[in-house]
Amino acid sequence: MGYLESSTLICRQERGVLTLTMNRAEALNALTSEMLDALIAALTAAESDDEVRVVVLTGSGRGFSAGQDLGELNNKEGQFSVETQLRQYYRPLIQRVANFAKPTIAKINGVAAGAGAALAMACDFKLMDRRARFHLAFSQMGLVLDSGASYFLVHALGRTRALELAFFGGSLSAQDALALGLVNQIAEPGELDGLTDEWTERLVLGPQLAFRLIKQELRQAEGASLGEILELETAFQIEAQASLDHQRAIDAFMNKQPNPFGRHVTPPK
Ligand code: LHQ
Numbered sequence: 001m002g003y004l005e006s007s008t009l010i011c012r013q014e015r016g017v018l019t020l021t022m023n024r025a026e027a028l029n030a031l032t033s034e035m036l037d038a039l040i041a042a043l044t045a046a047e048s049d050d051e052v053r054v055v056v057l058t059g060s061g062r063g064f065s066a067g068q069d070l071g072e073l074n075n076k077e078g079q080f081s082v083e084t085q086l087r088q089y090y091r092p093l094i095q096r097v098a099n100f101a102k103p104t105i106a107k108i109n110g111v112a113a114g115a116g117a118a119l120a121m122a123c124d125f126k127l128m129d130r131r132a133r134f135h136l137a138f139s140q141m142g143l144v145l146d147s148g149a150s151y152f153l154v155h156a157l158g159r160t161r162a163l164e165l166a167f168f169g170g171s172l173s174a175q176d177a178l179a180l181g182l183v184n185q186i187a188e189p190g191e192l193d194g195l196t197d198e199w200t201e202r203l204v205l206g207p208q209l210a211f212r213l214i215k216q217e218l219r220q221a222e223g224a225s226l227g228e229i230l231e232l233e234t235a236f237q238i239e240a241q242a243s244l245d246h247q248r249a250i251d252a253f254m255n256k257q258p259n260p261f262g263r264h265v266t267p268p269k
Contacts, residue, residue, distance in 0.1 A: 003045060006034065006035070006038040008023050008032060008034050011042050013051065013052065016052065016204040017052075017056060017204060018049075018054070019058065020039065020042055020043075020056070020058070022058070022065050024060075024069075025059075026061075028059075028110070029059040029065040029066065030067060030070070031067060031089075031115060032069045033072065033088075036093055037089070040096060043100065047100065047101055053102060053208060054105065054200050055100065055103075055104045055105070056107050056196060057105070057119070057123060058196075064106070064108045064109055064111060064112040064132065065116025066111060066114070066116055067115040067117070068114060068115050073085065090115055090146065090147045090148075094119070094147050094148040097122040098219070099219065100215075103211055103215070104123040104125070105200065106120035106121075106122075106123035106127070107127055108120050108127065108129065108132045109129050109132060111133050111135055112135065114138060114143075114147075115147040115149075117136055118145075118147035121148070121149065121153075121156070121182065122152065124215065125184050125199060126182065126183035126184055127192060127196055128177060128187070128192075129186075129187055130174050130189060132174050133171050134177055134182065135172075136170065136171075137171070138166065139166060139168075150162070153165060153166060155222060156180070156181055174186045201262075205261050206262070207245035207261055209245055210240050213240055217233060217236060220232055245261075248260045
C-alpha cells in the first residue's frame with residue numbers, strides 16, 4: 001500500500017517498517033497544521049495496513065521536532081488558535097500514537113521541543129542520538145504542559161521529578177533522559193540508523209498479536225484497578241494462547257529448536 005507524500009512528511013515503507021520523517025529541516029521540523037494532518041493520515045492508514053508491522057517517527061536535518069510552529073500559531077491573519085490546534089490536531093495525533101495497535105519507535109535524531117517532545121514520549125520506544133536534547137521549556141514560554149506531556153512525564157518519572165522538570169527543566173541531555181528512564185537507548189553519533197534497524201528487526205520478527213495485546217494491557221494498567229487488569233489479562237491470554245504465534249513458539253520449544261521470534265535479550269545501555 002502506498003502512502004500519500006506531503007512535502008512536510010516523507011513516508012517510506014520497507015520490509016514491514018513504515019518510517020515517517022517530519023520534513024521541515026529549516027525550522028527544526030516545527031509542526032504546522034499541514035504536517036499534523038499528514039501525520040494523522042499516515043498513521044490512520046498504517047494502522048490497518050497488514051504490511052506495516054512497526055512505525056518509526058523521526059525528523060530530517062538536525063532536529064526531531066521543535067514543537068508547534070510558533071509562526072503559524074501567532075499569525076494574526078490566520079485562523080489558528082491554541083484551542084483549535086490542540087483539539088483538532090494534537091489531541092487526535094497523540095491519542096493515535098499512544099494507542100497505536102503496532103509498536104512505534106521515536107528515533108530522536110535531534111532536539112525535541114514542546115509538543116515535539118510530547119510526540120516522542122507518546123511512542124512506545126525512544127532511541128536518541130547522544131547529541132539530541134529534550135527541550136521541555138513550556139514554562140519558559142509562560143505555557144503549561146500540553147499534548148500529553150503532563151501524562152507522559154508523571155507516569156515516567158513520578159510527580160516530584162515531573163514537577164521539577166516541568167518548572168525548571170529547560171534542556172535535558174540524552175544522557176539525563178536515559179538516566180531518568182525517558183528513553184530506551186542512546187546511540188553514538190552516526191549510529192542511530194543502525195541502532196534503529198536492530199530494534200525494528202526484532203519488532204518485525206516478533207509475535208504481532210502478543211505485541212498488540214501487551215500494549216493494550218500496559219496502557220490499561222496505567223489507570224485500572226488490579227481486579228480489572230486481572231480480568232483483561234485473562235481475556236487476552238485466551239486469545240494469545242489460541243494464536244499461531246504461540247503454537248510456533250511451543251512447537252520450537254518442545255522440539256528444542258530456536259525460538260521463532262529471535263533473541264529475547266535486553267539491549268545493553
Ligand atoms: C522554529 C521553531 C518553532 C517555528 C525553531 N516554530 N520555527 C502546542 C500547540 C498549541 C499551542 C501551544 O503549545 C503547543 C506546545 C508547543 O509545542 S509550543 C512550541 C514549543 N517549542 C519551542 O518553544 C521551541 C522554540 N525553539 C527553540 O527554542 C529553539 O529553536 C531550539 C532550542 C529548539 C533550538 O535552538 P537552536 O539549535 O539554536 O536553533 P534555532 O533557534 O536557530 O532554530 C533554527 C530555525 O528553526 C530558526 O529559524 P531561522 O529562520 O532563524 O533559521 C527558528 O526560528 C526555527 N524554529 N523552533 N517552534
